[in-house]
Amino acid sequence: MTQSNQIDDDELFDTGDIYANRELVTVGYVPDENRIVGRQEEMRKVGQALGPGVEGGPPKNLIIYGKTGAGKSLVAKHVAQRAERRARDNGIHFVTCYVDCSNADTETRVAREMAFSIRDELSPSMEIPMNGIGAAEYYRYLWSLLDDQDVFVVILDEVDKLQEDDVLMQLSRAQESGKTDAHVGVLSVSNKIEYRDRLNKRIDSSLQDREHVFDPYDADELRSILNNRQDAFKDGVLEDGVIELTAALSAQEHGDARKAIDILQEAGELAVQENATTITETHVRAAKERAEINRFKELISGTTTHVKYTLRALALLTQDTRTDDTTAAEDWFRTNEIYAFYRDIVEHEGHNPLKKDSVYRILDEQSFLGITESRHTGGGKGQGSYLEHTLLTDPGIVLEAVADIQD
Numbered sequence: 001m002t003q004s005n006q007i008d009d010d011e012l013f014d015t016g017d018i019y020a021n022r023e024l025v026t027v028g029y030v031p032d033e034n035r036i037v038g039r040q041e042e043m044r045k046v047g048q049a050l051g052p053g054v055e056g057g058p059p060k061n062l063i064i065y066g067k068t069g070a071g072k073s074l075v076a077k078h079v080a081q082r083a084e085r086r087a088r089d090n091g092i093h094f095v096t097c098y099v100d101c102s103n104a105d106t107e108t109r110v111a112r113e114m115a116f117s118i119r120d121e122l123s124p125s126m127e128i129p130m131n132g133i134g135a136a137e138y139y140r141y142l143w144s145l146l147d148d149q150d151v152f153v154v155i156l157d158e159v160d161k162l163q164e165d166d167v168l169m170q171l172s173r174a175q176e177s178g179k180t181d182a183h184v185g186v187l188s189v190s191n192k193i194e195y196r197d198r199l200n201k202r203i204d205s206s207l208q209d210r211e212h213v214f215d216p217y218d219a220d221e222l223r224s225i226l227n228n229r230q231d232a233f234k235d236g237v238l239e240d241g242v243i244e245l246t247a248a249l250s251a252q253e254h255g256d257a258r259k260a261i262d263i264l265q266e267a268g269e270l271a272v273q274e275n276a277t278t279i280t281e282t283h284v285r286a287a288k289e290r291a292e293i294n295r296f297k298e299l300i301s302g303t304t305t306h307v308k309y310t311l312r313a314l315a316l317l318t319q320d321t322r323t324d325d326t327t328a329a330e331d332w333f334r335t336n337e338i339y340a341f342y343r344d345i346v347e348h349e350g351h352n353p354l355k356k357d358s359v360y361r362i363l364d365e366q367s368f369l370g371i372t373e374s375r376h377t378g379g380g381k382g383q384g385s386y387l388e389h390t391l392l393t394d395p396g397i398v399l400e401a402v403a404d405i406q407d
């Protein structure tokens with residue numbers, strides 16, 4: 001045997017010994033048909049909208065609403081794919097295309113995406129300019145590509161990110177206005193229920209949209225989704241109770257399937273870092289906490305150092321007063337109290353504290369952002385009323401998130 005202080009490939013690229021099919025829990029993995037759990041009613045709604053198209057008739061437009069991680073994009077893509085397959089079996093010329101409006105947020109970009117996507121599918125050798133032309137030209141390419149097609153279905157995901165609604169007008173009136181003979185159907189997807197009010201009346205009536213709301217998943221449904229991916233890990237790696245706990249923790253936060261899968265993935269990473277051979281409930285709790293810290297960090301990432309010092313002061317005060325039997329609702333602190341603590345912290349770090357007014361404004365701002373809550377209290381006869389503040393996030397999370405304040 002040769003002695004070497006080189007790291008061999010196995011060790012260098014070691015991903016831990018717990019995974020059998022890691023891909024199943026990675027972000028961006030698109031589950032195939034047999035990994036989709038439940039959501040039958042939702043699939044049926046989308047199926048009903050696309051049904052006429054499968055027979056060569058005009059599909060109905062549908063808007064899907066629901067909170068983030070509710071399976072909207074997944075169900076829309078899945079059912080559209082199946083509709084295309086079924087229609088083609090019926091001898092119908094049916095094409096679909098998927099546009100993510102958070103990337104393509106103007107009419108020109110959406111029109112270009114549609115033209116490129118259909119070109120790639122039907123006529124890959126056709127030349128379409130990448131830039132230098134406007135929406136009208138891209139539509140012309142699109143309509144000409146659709147010449148021999150019976151049905152065109154487009155999924156506009158994250159449709160509320162569109163800066164202008166003209167695309168919806170164009171699509172809904174394409175056939176009526178003689179631009180194309182194909183029947184056009186639009187599946188719009190949004191996680192903002194308020195979006196509907198934004199669509200103006202004219203578009204509203206011309207789209208004749210139906211809508212369907214996806215409810216958040218409950219703990220049972222999340223458990224089934226996770227159970228159906230547990231073969232990401234080798235047998236015996238997931239300790240009893242791990243899936244149940246992950247599902248329960250995610251159900252508490254509006255039943256987001258993406259978050260549930262992320263927590264399981266992160267718990268796996270933590271286990272690998274510790275060279276553990278199993279994933280335990282402790283890993284899951286730590287993964288959830290890490291996710292919360294990251295989210296909180298992101299929330300305050302653009303703020304000044306003094307916002308962070310103020311939050312640190314409030315979090316320390318909260319932590320100090322909290323005993324096992326106090327609830328968050330009792331942890332209210334007056335502006336003065338927070339300011340005094342803030343000033344001590346800042347001076348201790350060798351900086352100049354802001355004036356009380358400014359810290360008051362910071363607290364006001366944080367309450368507007370939903371990080372803290374403020375209320376007026378006191379104000380008995382002859383007394384002034386004063387403002388109190390409470391932290392809405394666990395102080396441990398906040399303290400971790402503001403642990404290293406960079407000046």
Ligand SMILES: Nc1ncnc2c1ncn2[C@@H]1O[C@H](COP(=O)(O)OP(=O)(O)OP(=O)(O)O)[C@@H](O)[C@H]1O
Pocket residue numbers: 028029030031035036037038039066067068069070071072073074075190191225257258261
């Ligand atoms: N019923 C399900 N079965 C299996 N996996 C699911 C199911 N629902 C959601 N998922 C998974 O959860 C993640 C989030 O789902 P999806 O992207 O469809 O959510 P969404 O409702 O579109 O959320 P957003 O509004 O944030 O875009 C995806 O990785 C998806 O694969």
Ligand SMILES: [Mg+2]
Pocket residue numbers: 072073074157
């Ligand atoms: Mg989505």
